Amino acid sequence: MTTYETVIGLEVHVELATRTKLFCGCANEFGAEPNTHVCPVCLGLPGSLPVLNRTVVEFALLLGVALNFDVPPSSIFHRKNYFYPDMPKDFQVSQFDEPICVDGWIDVAGERIRIERAHMEEDTGKTTHMGGGGRIHDADYSLVDYNRAGIPLLEIVSRPDMGSAEQARGYVSELRAILATIGISDVKMEEGSMRVDANVSLRANSTDVLGTKVEIKNMNSLRSLGRAIDSEIERQSAMLDSEEVIIQETRHWDEVAGITHGMRSKEGSSDYRYFPEPDLVPVAPTDEMRKVARESVPELPAPKRERLISDWGIGSSDARVLVDDRALCAYAEAAVAAGGSGKDVTNWCTGEILGYLNEHGSTPEALILRPEGLAELVALLADDTLSRSLAKDVLEECLATPVMPREVVERRGLAQMNDEGELAALVDEVLGRNEDAIAQWKAGDEKARKKKRGFLMGELMKTSGSKGNPKVLNQLLDERLHD
Amino acid sequence: MTGAKTAVETAAAVRSGDRSARSVVEEALAAISSREEELHACNEVMADSARARAGAIDAAVAHGEDPGPLAGVPIALKDNLCVQGELTTCSSKILEGWRPPYTATVVERLLAAGAIPIAKTNLDEFAMGSSTENSAFGPTRNPHDMTRVPGGSSGGSAAAVSAGYVPLALGSDTGGSIRQPAAFCGVVGVKPTYGRVSRYGLIAFASSLDQIGPFATTVDDAALLLETIWGPDQMDSTSIPSQPDPIGAGSDVSGLRIGIIEELTDLEGIAPEVRASVERAASGLEGSGAHIERVSIPSCAYGLSAYYLIAPAEASSNLARYDGVRYGLRVDGADVAEMNAKTRAAGFGAEVKRRIMLGTYALSAGYYDAYYGQAQKVRTLIIGDFAQAYERFDVLLSPTAPTEAFKIGAKTADPLAMYMSDICTIPTNLAGHAAMSVPFGTGAEGLPIGVQVLAPALGESVMFTVARAVEGLR
Ligand SMILES: [Zn+2]
Numbered sequence: 030m031t032t033y034e035t036v037i038g039l040e041v042h043v044e045l046a047t048r049t050k051l052f053c054g055c056a057n058e059f060g061a062e063p064n065t066h067v068c069p070v071c072l073g074l075p076g077s078l079p080v081l082n083r084t085v086v087e088f089a090l091l092l093g094v095a096l097n098f099d100v101p102p103s104s105i106f107h108r109k110n111y112f113y114p115d116m117p118k119d120f121q122v123s124q125f126d127e128p129i130c131v132d133g134w135i136d137v138a139g140e141r142i143r144i145e146r147a148h149m150e151e152d153t154g155k156t157t158h159m160g161g162g163g164r165i166h167d168a169d170y171s172l173v174d175y176n177r178a179g180i181p182l183l184e185i186v187s188r189p190d191m192g193s194a195e196q197a198r199g200y201v202s203e204l205r206a207i208l209a210t211i212g213i214s215d216v217k218m219e220e221g222s223m224r225v226d227a228n229v230s231l232r233a234n235s236t237d238v239l240g241t242k243v244e245i246k247n248m249n250s251l252r253s254l255g256r257a258i259d260s261e262i263e264r265q266s267a268m269l270d271s272e273e274v275i276i277q278e279t280r281h282w283d284e285v286a287g288i289t290h291g292m293r294s295k296e297g298s299s300d301y302r303y304f305p306e307p308d309l310v311p312v313a314p315t316d317e318m319r320k321v322a323r324e325s326v327p328e329l330p331a332p333k334r335e336r337l338i339s340d341w342g343i344g345s346s347d348a349r350v351l352v353d354d355r356a357l358c359a360y361a362e363a364a365v366a367a368g369g370s371g372k373d374v375t376n377w378c379t380g381e382i383l384g385y386l387n388e389h390g391s392t393p394e395a396l397i398l399r400p401e402g403l404a405e406l407v408a409l410l411a412d413d414t415l416s417r418s419l420a421k422d423v424l425e426e427c428l429a430t431p432v433m434p435r436e437v438v439e440r441r442g443l444a445q446m447n448d449e450g451e452l453a454a455l456v457d458e459v460l461g462r463n464e465d466a467i468a469q470w471k472a473g474d475e476k477a478r479k480k481k482r483g484f485l486m487g488e489l490m491k492t493s494g495s496k497g498n499p500k501v502l503n504q505l506l507d508e509r510l511h512d
Numbered sequence: 513m514t515g516a517k518t519a520v521e522t523a524a525a526v527r528s529g530d531r532s533a534r535s536v537v538e539e540a541l542a543a544i545s546s547r548e549e550e551l552h553a554c555n556e557v558m559a560d561s562a563r564a565r566a567g568a569i570d571a572a573v574a575h576g577e578d579p580g581p582l583a584g585v586p587i588a589l590k591d592n593l594c595v596q597g598e599l600t601t602c603s604s605k606i607l608e609g610w611r612p613p614y615t616a617t618v619v620e621r622l623l624a625a626g627a628i629p630i631a632k633t634n635l636d637e638f639a640m641g642s643s644t645e646n647s648a649f650g651p652t653r654n655p656h657d658m659t660r661v662p663g664g665s666s667g668g669s670a671a672a673v674s675a676g677y678v679p680l681a682l683g684s685d686t687g688g689s690i691r692q693p694a695a696f697c698g699v700v701g702v703k704p705t706y707g708r709v710s711r712y713g714l715i716a717f718a719s720s721l722d723q724i725g726p727f728a729t730t731v732d733d734a735a736l737l738l739e740t741i742w743g744p745d746q747m748d749s750t751s752i753p754s755q756p757d758p759i760g761a762g763s764d765v766s767g768l769r770i771g772i773i774e775e776l777t778d779l780e781g782i783a784p785e786v787r788a789s790v791e792r793a794a795s796g797l798e799g800s801g802a803h804i805e806r807v808s809i810p811s812c813a814y815g816l817s818a819y820y821l822i823a824p825a826e827a828s829s830n831l832a833r834y835d836g837v838r839y840g841l842r843v844d845g846a847d848v849a850e851m852n853a854k855t856r857a858a859g860f861g862a863e864v865k866r867r868i869m870l871g872t873y874a875l876s877a878g879y880y881d882a883y884y885g886q887a888q889k890v891r892t893l894i895i896g897d898f899a900q901a902y903e904r905f906d907v908l909l910s911p912t913a914p915t916e917a918f919k920i921g922a923k924t925a926d927p928l929a930m931y932m933s934d935i936c937t938i939p940t941n942l943a944g945h946a947a948m949s950v951p952f953g954t955g956a957e958g959l960p961i962g963v964q965v966l967a968p969a970l971g972e973s974v975m976f977t978v979a980r981a982v983e984g985l986r
Pocket of ligand 1: 050053054055066067068069070071072179
């Protein structure tokens with residue numbers, strides 16, 4: 030049986046988080062009443078003309094820096110001509126052979142993924158088919174909402190450098206983290222502000238001839254991207270095994286059925302009759318704009334992870350969790366800046382605090398416990414003022430009411446007992462009323478000893494009201510048992 | 513023709529209170545009534561709004577305010593310019609019932625200057641044509657001879673000024689659509705430098721060539737109108753960002769170097785009277801101190817072919833939006849694609865369809881390089897040739913059109929013959945330069961002839977100086 034090499038390239042459309050649309054002053058806003066954010070320009074009314082939104086160019090330049098692109102001296106817009114009701118002009122203003130960003134790359138899990146280009150273009154409106162199960166061919170009628178028409182997009186086109194669904198997911202995940210970091214998009218796959226299409230082809234391992242490429246669309250999460258690619262690989266392998274011919278086409282991912290469907294379409298035969306958009310002038314970013322972009326790209330995810338790993342001594346998976354969640358990372362960094370140890374702060378952030386956020390659907394910005402409070406909690410633990418188990422109690426209170434950890438510790442008398450004399454007395458007392466257990470420890474085998482020792486340690490902690498320093502107690506207990 | 517006052521005179525009289533804007537408007541409406549039935553220059557007469565504006569202007573004058581440099585001057589607008597709430601048709605059935613929700617920049621500027629839009633004028637459908645016979649609403653006739661065309665595509669605007677309806681009108685010029693009808697109707701017509709006048713609100717034919725410009729009975733009136741509408745506009749990305757210098761009132765051509773374009777003047781098909789008019793204008797200018805020489809601009813010969821690839825290509829895309837989905841005509845079909853096709857089949861006339869097909873073909877995969885790409889190279893060549901010529905000359909002269917106005921129906925069966933009537937005007941649009949037509953002489957049939965004055969980009973001032981001198985030679 031032949032084995033196949035998978036070749037994957039991704040086209041990622043990102044809706045930009047600008048205040049206004051690409052070519053007019055209408056608000057770029059998700060979820061408004063249909064056809065309320067429209068004007069002669071984005072409706073493509075006769076006589077209207079596009080004027081390029083400068084912020085879109087600035088965002089493209091930020092992307093250029095973040096994804097290691099070249100930004101040529103000038104780029105131009107083209108018209109992509111085809112009829113579709115949700116496209117007001119029946120052409121889309123896009124970039125064709127002279128895009129704003131070319132030849133970029135990012136590293137994903139140690140592998141370099143090359144990125145062919147990124148270009149600016151306008152989004153289309155949104156059609157809803159009424160009746161007939163919502164499919165165009167069976168619908169009674171269709172409604173079009175042009176609020177989305179003219180929303181600025183950047184399309185980021187990778188080279189076919191990925192070999193597995195996992196690598197594709199890693200690429201999109203990294204891209205999403207970068208886009209979030211430079212702040213040019215909400216990057217929400219579920220809401221469609223980030224849309225990923227995958228080109229998948231297989232080739233027999235013995236050849237270097239590329240297989241026929243199939244485009245798959247309609248994946249609305251990283252998980253469905255992975256599933257869709259795997260399903261497509263399976264479909265194509267089966268076809269190749271039985272010597273069927275794979276046709277170049279676009280297929281729709283069906284999340285429920287877990288398979289891709291071919292689309293009834295004339296794809297492949299479409300001729301978009303691209304030509305330079307005569308209503309716009311070339312986009313030539315000035316040196317000043319380029320300089321501003323270079324200087325305003327914040328620390329990117331990859332170097333940030335490396336920094337946290339080396340400065341805070343945390344593991345790479347914790348670093349990824351933190352850096353992928355910009356707000357949580359900012360929170361953690363603020364706590365570290367307030368004196369908390371990086372490792373401890375990370376443990377709390379990726380543990381209890383993240384759990385609390387998920388449970389309450391909250392955000393780090395909204396936490397009652399500010400980063401300084403977390404830093405204080407971490408410090409109380411570090412200097413043995415507070416035991417780990419009580420610290421969780423304290424945190425719980427601090428997440429619920431506006432109070433600092435030290436106040437809670439003092440008010441509730443939760444400070445750890447560290448005084449050796451005090452603890453020795455405690456040990457004497459507890460061992461005094463548990464002579465049976467001591468006897469059993471002495472007589473027992475290793476397993477019995479371990480059990481009895483655990484029991485005694487539990488009694489010690491209980492008697493101390495969980496405040497006894499466990500390290501000291503452990504040490505004292507050992508001394509007494511081996512006396 | 514009627515001895516009506518110029519725009520300069522009318523505005524002065526209204527601003528000083530010597531004449532009411534109302535009386536000016538009533539006079540224009542009366543002139544329209546008297547001849548419109550036979551001429552058919554207008555798609556729509558906006559009598560009510562014109563009267564209302566005239567009243568407001570008179571009130572402003574009464575309050576000691578200045579309504580602006582075009583106070584009370586009635587003006588006709590080619591019916592491809594958007595005016596909020598007014599029917600705007602492009603003389604096409606496909607825009608049936610459409611009223612724009614916004615107003616073109618040029619019209620906003622006219623209103624701010626106190627002008628009174630009084631009519632929307634007839635045109636070849638979507639400005640595609642040279643005779644105004646391609647209008648879905650029937651042809652406009654030449655005020656000089658009812659059996660002849662007024663030229664096109666801005667034939668309605670040219671006829672409206674020529675017939676004395678109004679002293680001023682706006683047209684649009686993509687390949688000669690202002691200058692050629694101006695020549696046929698015996699009025700002044702100006703195609704400004706590309707980007708000098710905002711296209712916002714001008715319904716596009718070919719975006720890289722379209723330019724709005726004035727019709728007037730005198731060169732001074734044309735200058736006044738141009739100075740009112742031109743200048744940068746943030747709504748048009750191709751608008752030239754610098755403020756234009758005033759045109760000035762000069763007519764002194766002494767020392768100016770003026771070239772007669774051989775390729776456009778000696779061309780086969782140029783009527784002898786037309787050639788004679790150009791030569792007579794040239795010798796007149798020479799008599800006023802200009803240096804006259806003949807100049808060859810070889811690539812001019814390819815202008816027509818390049819134009820008939822570039823303009824239809826852009827048009828095929830610009831006119832895609834008339835699909836029955838959002839506005840204008842809709843003819844129902846079984847599905848969206850059929851509705852689109854039926855709407856377009858019923859809504860567009862033959863010439864528009866011909867050009868959409870030409871343009872679609874020129875842009876198609878496999879043909880792009882041979883057609884559209886090649887045409888753009890010719891365009892570059894023409895720009896280069898003109899640049900060389902303008903190193904040696906301040907302005908150039910040529911005929912505006914090869915002949916005087918032809919008979920209605922004479923060329924409708926032969927598109928190529930029709931296209932030839934723009935051969936002298938097209939190179940200016942391809943180059944993005946300025947040019948204007950000044951009436952000078954008459955043809956064998958006694959109809960007006962126009963002499964074309966061409967200038968480099970932003971050369972309006974010297975162009976108007978020479979035009980004024982030609983006007984003075986009459
Ligand atoms: Zn808009």
